[in-house]
Amino acid sequence: MTQSTFRFSIDRGGTFTDVYAEVPGKPEFRVVKLLSEDPQNYPDAPREGIRRILEEVTGKAFPKESFSAAAVEWIRMGTTVATNALLERKGARTALVITQGFRDLLQIGNQTRPKLFDLEIRKLDLLYEQVIEVEERVRLLQKKEAEGNREKAEDTRLEIIEGTTGEQFVVLAKPDLDVIRPKLQGVYDSGIRALAVVFTHAYAVPDHEQWLGELAREIGFTQISLSHEVMPMVKMVARGDTTTVDAYLTPHIRNYLDSFRAGFSDGLESSQLLFMQSDGGLTGADHFKGSNAILSGPAGGVVGYARTTSIKNFNRQLPIIGFDMGGTSTDVSRYGTDYELTHETETAGVRIQAPQMH
The missing domain is CATH 3.40.50 (Rossmann fold)
Known part of the structure; x- marks a missing residue:
């Protein structure tokens, strides 16, 4: 059956945001890369990427402040919003x-005492x-x-x-x-x-x-x-x-989600909005919370290259090394044949007991 609506996959990093769109009715896609923070030109990077692609493909004007998402089937996003808030203590x-x-x-x-001989703790x-x-x-x-x-x-x-x-x-x-x-x-x-x-x-x-x-x-x-x-x-x-961590970050995430939805005149009521969790799975926006959002962005990168370099597609036998370099940080990972999860890690000096990519 021919796809009749747009599908967006978004990676919102600390410096850049990448928006990938499947175009309805055509075997092609569109990609937009823009700064994650550019308040003089747009209020929200993922929403701006969606707007630009809709304008380019449909030839219609979509206002920056608010527009309808009636042509959008779903949006899937990995984000470092929670990670950066924890690192910068802005929860x-x-x-x-x-x-x-x-x-x-x-x-x-x-x-x-991980740094046993450090003289300045x-x-x-x-x-x-x-x-x-x-x-x-x-x-x-x-x-x-x-x-x-x-x-x-x-x-x-x-x-x-x-x-x-x-x-x-x-x-x-x-x-x-x-x-x-x-x-x-x-x-x-x-x-x-x-x-x-x-x-x-x-x-x-x-x-x-x-x-x-x-x-x-x-x-x-x-x-x-x-x-x-x-x-x-x-x-x-x-x-x-x-x-x-959950209490500290979840309101920050909620504020971002409310702001993101507010930019769509229909509030995304007819569009599915999913977020990548630290364990590599997707969850609905209403269930996306601080304790499972720390590695949302990096986990999306691992899932992405694991799927695109699968044994089925390339008949490979060796593990794959992933190098996800952004403007703020770089994540290096390894994928064999299965995702490896850990249930207790330390991020930004805080111990977190939740399933995460390892």
């Missing part, structure tokens, strides 16, 4: 809500401005002590529950929302709208985080990242860092 103002006694946990980290700025400690605590029960502790719990009226992992936990303290409310209100009044909530065993007992999230929404916070939703894993440091 949203964020507060950390954490179990009492762990306020310095993410700052201390895992105590690794420079620590990057934290992603969060304020910390609220919450008196909540659950403790994991070992199998051997579970039954004995259940009897003890009945005597002391402690609550024993089964976590989502099937393990037994004793609830030592539940968060007092009446105590927490004025603290959250103070953070909100200071202008902060993003929260990262990290409780010790939330990966298996998410109730306490959920209660706090509901309270934060009542107060008016617009970005609430709960660790059991962002990355429900045991390791609290990596889970906490990933949740903080």
